[in-house]
Amino acid sequence: MIGTTVFQGLAVSELGALGIIGLPLVMIEHPLGGERSEGIARRARQAVDQLTKALNTPTGATPGEIGRAEPGRTFLGPPSVQADLTDLATTDDPEGILAAFCEREWCDGLPIVPPTEARVQAMLAGAPADRSLGAMPPLWRQATLKKLAVNAVMAGCEPRHFPLLVAAVQAMLEPSFNLYGVQATTHPVAPLLIVHGRSRPNSACTAGAAASVPAFAPTRRSAGRSG
Structure with a gap:
């Protein structure tokens, strides 16, 4: 795998998610855009040197050992070791839940609605919680309805918005949409x-003239945030 230094952590995480953590990484200086011919030539030499080393390195080397990273860069490990993925006892305590989620980097840092079991079940409205819409890039974890419901609750969505979110995720996971490119660029x-x-009236989405500018547009903001 070849990439630039700022993406080394993401590359290691993706290799772990795909189960190929032994694949060597070839990392060159970031960025590439706007560089003069001398800079491109220097990066080409970096790539050739690392490729030569990779071809002579035993299979199973630790990712990042071959790639040349920025000084002091912290490498991200595979998803299984990036965060504690065990269940968190969820109480109806907004401040406590926000602090716990921020500590684990499970949210965007803005206030959230605690995703209690009752709220998540109400969001699902009987839909099968374990049903997966597919693997979500760039970490390729399964986008189950329960995970979507949890995010929808935290973002402040109402249960009537959930079918819209499911349809949106299904559309984004279509290969032709290239969600991987959107997520990683x-x-x-x-x-x-x-x-x-x-579906528009049921979702309470704004419509008509100046649909994108009303000050009060909870559906648009909560649905967009949940994604």
Whole structure:
């Protein structure tokens, strides 16, 4: 795998998620864009040197041993060791839950609605919690309905919004959408969800003139945040 130094942590995490943690990494200086020919030539020499070393390194070397990283960079381990993935006893204590989730980097840092079992079950409305919509890049974990429901609750969605979120995730997981590219790029991109037809009134999405600018638009903000 070849990449630039700022993506080394992500590369190690993805290799762990895919079960190929022994694959050597070839890391060159970041960035590539806007570099003059001398800079490109220097990076090419870095890649050739590391490829030569990789070809002469026994299989099973630890990822990152071959790649040249930035000084002092902290490497991310595979997902299984990045965070405590055990269940957290969820109480209806917004401040305590926010502190616990922020400590584990499970949220965006803004206030959240505690995803209690009752709220998650209400969001699911009888849908099979273990049903997976597919593997979500870039860490390729299964996007189950329960995980979506937990995120929807935390973002402040109402149960009537959940079918819209499920449809949106299904659409984004289509290979032609290239969600991996959206999730992994450094460019400022984000999915745009357009709701139309009979589902629009049920979801309470804003519509008509100036639909994107009303000050009070809880559906648009909570649904977007949950994704």
